[in-house]
Amino acid sequence: MGNQIYYFCLTRFRSVTFDPTRPDPPFTTPPLLNYLKNRFTAVVEAFNTSSLREIISYSLKFIEEMAQSAKPISSPVPDAWYPTLAVFMLAIGLVVTASFFIYEATAPRKYRSLAKELVTGTVASVFLGFGSLFLLLASGVYV
Incomplete structure (x- = not known):
């Protein structure tokens, strides 16, 4: 050899x-x-x-x-909740986004608050992000 x-x-x-x-x-x-x-x-x-x-x-x-000894990976959220969570989180995210746009369109430039804009944008972004995630999971695209 x-x-x-x-x-x-x-x-x-x-x-x-x-x-x-x-x-x-x-x-x-x-x-x-x-x-x-x-x-x-x-x-x-x-x-x-x-x-x-x-x-x-x-x-x-x-x-x-x-x-x-390995344990299978499982979701902390039951699979049956994915569609419901997707609908509610997307709805909340769209409502917060709409309120952000209304605030930007109606509030005078002098009286706008940067903190309020950042908080509203962050909340809308989080809800729309998780809503999109659960929508993908509900449709079978496991990300």
């Missing part, structure tokens, strides 16, 4: 790094060939040791135990 890996890697390196202009390609020098052979042999021998097998089997057992 070690010789097969060694020769496979050697042929791959030689095809990638072969330079025809050099008289001696870099991976054919004897010291480097011996070094590569020793490194690949050491890797293969390390993989065949029993301690590595024990570590792998322990890791697989641990992953298996975690998979068995």
